[in-house]
Amino acid sequence: MENNQIEKSTGRIAENLETLKTFTATPGSGCTRLPFTKEARDAVNYLKGVMEDAGLEVWEDAAGNVFGRLAGSDASLPCVMSGSHYDSVVNGGDYDGIGGVITSIEVARLLKESGKTFKHDYVVAGFCDEEGMRFGTGYFGSGAMLGHRNPAYCDNFKDAEGISIAEAMRGYGLDPEKIGAAAWPEGSIGHMIEAHIEQGPVLDAENIEIGLVTGIVGIQRYVITVHGRADHAGTTPMDMRIDAVEAASKVISKIPDWAREKADGTVATCGVVHVEPCGMNIVPESCEFSVDIRSMNNDNINDITRRIRAALDRETKAIGATYDMDTKLVIEPVALDEDMLNVLEDDCKARGYSYKRLPSGAGHDSLEIGQVLPTVMLFVPSKDGRSHCPVEFSRYSDFAKASALMTTLISKLLDE
DSSP: OHHHHHHHHHHHHHHHHHHHTTOOSSTTSOBOOOTTSHHHHHHHHHHHHHHHHTTOEEEEOTTSOEEEEEOOSOTTSOEEEEEEEOOOOTTBOSSTTHHHHHHHHHHHHHHHHHTOOOSSOEEEEEESOSSOTTTSOOOHHHHHHTTOOOHHHHHHOBOTTSOBHHHHHHHHTOOGGGGGGGOOOTTSEEEEEEEEEOOSSHHHHTTOSEEEEEEEOEEEEEEEEEEOOOEETTTSOGGGOOOHHHHHHHHHTTHHHHHHHHOTTOEEEOOOEEEESOOTTEEOSEEEEEEEEEESOHHHHHHHHHHHHHHHHHHHHHHTOEEEEEEEEEEOOEEOOHHHHHHHHHHHHHHTOOEEEEEESSOOHHHHHTTTSOEEEEEEOOGGGOOSSTTOOOOHHHHHHHHHHHHHHHHHHHTO
């Protein structure tokens, strides 16, 4: 019976994810589904249809999130929520985020097929803009659900074309002035469960079927701009230059070593660098670069941030330059719910699934949500640990196994 159900779930999940692969701005070059774009709209409309077919009451909120509800017998009780995000990075994979949304819809099907009536509502969530790829932020939809986003936030952050979140929302058919309406009342959500691909190599390398996530790293993101002066590259003596790249590069080169010094799983990345005027024979006037710092130890993150500021002060002062440091994201590490982890572990043992407890080095909607609600995550293996790239791959049967485990946990929570 177990194998038959997994096979049935595998087929439904495969059908959904194969269709969702087509909603990309870069066909043949991975998934590019940025927030508030045509591809995002197409994905949301498809998810609405799948949720309705699963027997859910469906709606879209003021932040672009999509929800489906399986009603329980007592609407006054806090719901049990499960889901993930439907956006992607540029030229990303077909399973990151969206695999968790579809797995959660499969849980709804399994709950319906059980024929049981539960006390609590079960809600499936598809969150908007977890990645932060377009606006350099992250967790927009899940943050809005928690009441952590406002119109000023939407006006403040802009994409590479200078389009603000607010402008993008208007073009998508949403009103940024009404973002507060996306917030759920306090106490209306009781538990959050998120399935996700691991995005790392551990489960695949060790041939383990399920990851039980114990915690998620904290993240701080910054965009730093060093301001110098443009001059002729041949006629300006070295001691008379205000070279923005010189100052910026001296700081950038130190950041990885500071993360290595911390060890403890701490990582730091400068993934974007822009130079202006960007001419081979021009002393650079400005150098903009990004910094992404992550660790389960928030003191490590704060210390690296402090070192970056001190180094910027020192290097810019030495040549007469200046700098701006724009904060994009600050979120602390979170430990996930031990009681729910124990239920999942017991069910893995009962089903004979191999499993491993491990932390997440990637951020997820559960990082934002877990700050305020009991939250747990499951990982399914990523082939060769590859993610955020077109070759990203996870087996549909592993998503089906996750849906079975989630159904056991969620059924228990729905009846409490």
